[in-house]
Amino acid sequence: MLTLHQAGLTAVPAIAPLDGTIRPGELLAIVGPNGAGKSTLLSMLSGFRPAEQGELRLDGTPLPDWPIAELANRRALVAQQELPGFDWQTDELLSLGSNPAKSLVAALLDDLDLTHLAKRxxxxxxxxxxxxxxxxxxxxxxxxxxSPTAKDGGLLLLDEPTSALDIGQQQRLMRQLRAWAEQHRMAIVCVLHDLNLASTYADRVWLLHQGQRIDHGLPNQVLNPATIAKIYAAELQLLEGSSHGKHLLALAP
Amino acid sequence: MIAILNAYRFRARLPINRAARVLVGLTAALLLALGWSAASGALGISPWGLLSGQADPLSVQVWWQLRLPRLLLGVAVGAMLAGSGAAMQGLFRNPLADPTLLGLASGAGLFVAVWIVLFQDSGAGSLYGQFAAGFLGALCVCLIVFGIAKRQGGGSAAVMTLLLAGLAINTLAGAGGGVLAFIASDEQLRQLSLWGMGTLTNALWRTTALALVLIAIALWLLMRSARELDLLQLGESTAHAAGLDAARLKRRVVVATSLGVGLCVALTGVIGFLGLLVPHCLRLWLGPGHRLLLPASMLGGALLLVVADTLARTVAAPAEIPVGLLTSLLGGPYFLYLLMRRNRAC
Known part of the structure; x- marks a missing residue:
């Protein structure tokens, strides 16, 4: 569990102080226009950019007090795509930074439809x-x-995990993230550009604008057409009546 | 060798994996090359003759005082250049990175040239002076590069800044070398140009012994960084989240590389392409994991330099080709060929 107490960044790009709790088993989406500070916030949540005001606590211990190697047992970050400079094999890359059992690697490859690429x-x-x-x-x-004493699956931070995926893969990934959150009691934070993905799959949403979290809560409340249209300077229409009761937004022609 | 190990594995049920086979194979090849190199030269000396004490005193003298330190220096310099090349490439996540890129080699080179032209007398201390100058040059560049990197903090901008700083230092050192060549006497100019081509002829016990110890320390520091270099390949923020202290890793690799390379340049001049070529070829064969790539590069670099140096001093014996020319002549075209053949990075 990650808790924020008036945590913020003062140096540019800045994040205005915010409170919050990210709980095991939930999928939190961070959304906002370009330059809102989504990636910066994610960087602060991971501890890569330490909070300059307030504090963040993971499992009750302030982030800077965690030994860097132990922290890696409890939270992982997948930053926006960076091309690996060298020719790793898929299953080797998966094992970087940990010493996973072969069965775990196989299961994860299977989860994300990668088994046929294991040796590529x-x-x-x-x-x-x-x-x-x-x-x-x-x-x-x-x-x-x-760690064996942990009661939950830790914190997984993902920066735009669907940016290069087709819609079928987007659906499979988001469903898989939900499954991991439930099975392993993992807390998952996704920076998402696609508001409808956030609305469909996230438990809660943080809406960011110019470094400030201007709203947070359930997707249907936060992602309402009026707020979104204003913040994104876009003309939208609300598509209601979908079978699962989630609000979907479409661009007006 | 490998067959023996395999037989041993079946009997003892020891897990001897590919990495061990590769390293044992390279070590065996290096030992063979050393044996060949020890026996050949302007003065043919049979190792058996030496061992059995039947060789004449002159041969014994030549072997112990000239050839053995030269062999050891070849091993150390080859291992250091190729190992630091592999580590630098990992640090910059770029297969074309190299200690010369950071300006370490040229910084060391400039200091040595300053020593030769302005301070050197014909006294007995001249070799130590050259040695210390190279050492100091690499250290200075290291501190400058570090000062710049520290101000930048972490992040990908820091790597770019390091590369640009290296570029500036290389240019500056080149200009400084030009000025020195302009004011140097004919004798100094000849010394400068011979040394600049890269040669192992300076191998004498009094300098080699210290160099061996210091290079061994630098190599050990690099070896300790292998796992962390692997992690760094994920990108800095992701690697941080995976448990990497990138600042400490950078510090260790840059210090080890600058000390080792500064020493190599002071002793042997610039021996090109080892740092680029050896890790590049081995990565194609072994994959990018540093736990195998680093020691394999060290062995491969030592092997290549020992072979090249033996050729350099035997092909036109009793004259001697600077080994740096030879490695560049052999390595340059091969590297260009690799670049043209491969259409993707590494």
Whole structure:
């Protein structure tokens, strides 16, 4: 469990102080326009950019007090796509940073539809395939190194995990994230651009604008057409009446 | 060797994996090359003759005082250049990175040139002076590069800044070298240009012994960084979340590399392409994991330099080709061929 107490960043890009709790088993979406500070916030949540005001606590211990190696057992980050400079094999890349059991690697490859690529070089994969490999690696880090005393599956931070995926893969990934959250009691935070993905799959949403979290709560409340239209400076229409009761937003022609 | 190990494995049921086989194979090849190199040269000396005490005193003298330190220096310099190349490539996540890229080699080179032209007398201390100058040069560049990197903090901008700083230092050192060549005497100019081509002829016990110890320390520091270099390949923020202290890793690799490379340059001049070529070829064969790549590169670099140096001093014996010319002549075209053949990074 990650808790924020008036945590913020003062240096540019800044994040206005915010409170919050990210609980095991939930999927939290961070949304907002370009330059709202989503990736910066994620970087603060991971401890890569330490909070300059307030504090963040993971499992009750302030983030800076965690030894860097132990922290890696409890939270993983999948940053936006960076091309690995060298020719790793998919299953080797998955094992970087942890020492996973073969069965875990196989299960994760299967979860993200990557089994047929296990022995391929990651540089030969498509952008979407590579993105799924990196997400599987993040999950692998948490699941293989989770400390035996932990009651939950740790914290998985994903920066735009669907940016290179087709809609079928987007659906499979988001469903898989929900499954991991439930099975392993993992807390998952996703920066998402697609508001409808956030609305359909997230338990809660944080809406960011110019470094400030201007709203948070259930997707249907936060992602209402009036607020979104204003913040994104877009014309929208609400598609209601979908079978699962989630609000969906579409661009007006 | 491998067959023996395999037989041993079946009997003892020891898990001897691919990594061990590769390293044992490379070590065996290096030992063979050393044996060949020890026996060949302007003065043919049989190792058996030496061992059995039947060799004439002159041969014994030449072997112990000239050839053995030269062999050891070849091993150390080859291992250091190739090992630091592999580590730098990992640190910058770029298969074309190299200690020369950071300006370490040229910084060391400039200091040595300053020593030769401005301070060197014909006294007995001249070799130590050259040695210390190279050491100091690499250290200075290291501190400058570090000062710049520290101000930048972490992040990907820091790597770019490091590369640009290296570029500036290389240019500056090149200009400084030009000025020195302009004011140097004919004798100094000849010394500068011979040394600049890279040669192992300076191998004498009094300098080699210290160099061996210091290079061994640098190599050990690099070896300790292998797992962390693997992690760094995930990108800095992801690697941090996976448990990597990137600042400490950078510090260790840069210090080890600058000390080792500064020493190599002071002793042997610039021996090109080892740091680029050896890790590159081995990565194609062994994959990018540093726990195998680093020691394999060290062994491979030592092997290549020992072979090249033996050729350099035997092909036109009793004259001697600077080994740096030879490695560049052999390595350059091969590297260009690799670049043209491969259409993707590494």
């Amino acid at each position: 070089s990651v540089l030969s994969l498509s952008g979407g395939e590579r993105q799924r490999v990196m997400i599987a690696r993040g999950a692998c880090q948490l699941l293989s190194r989770g």
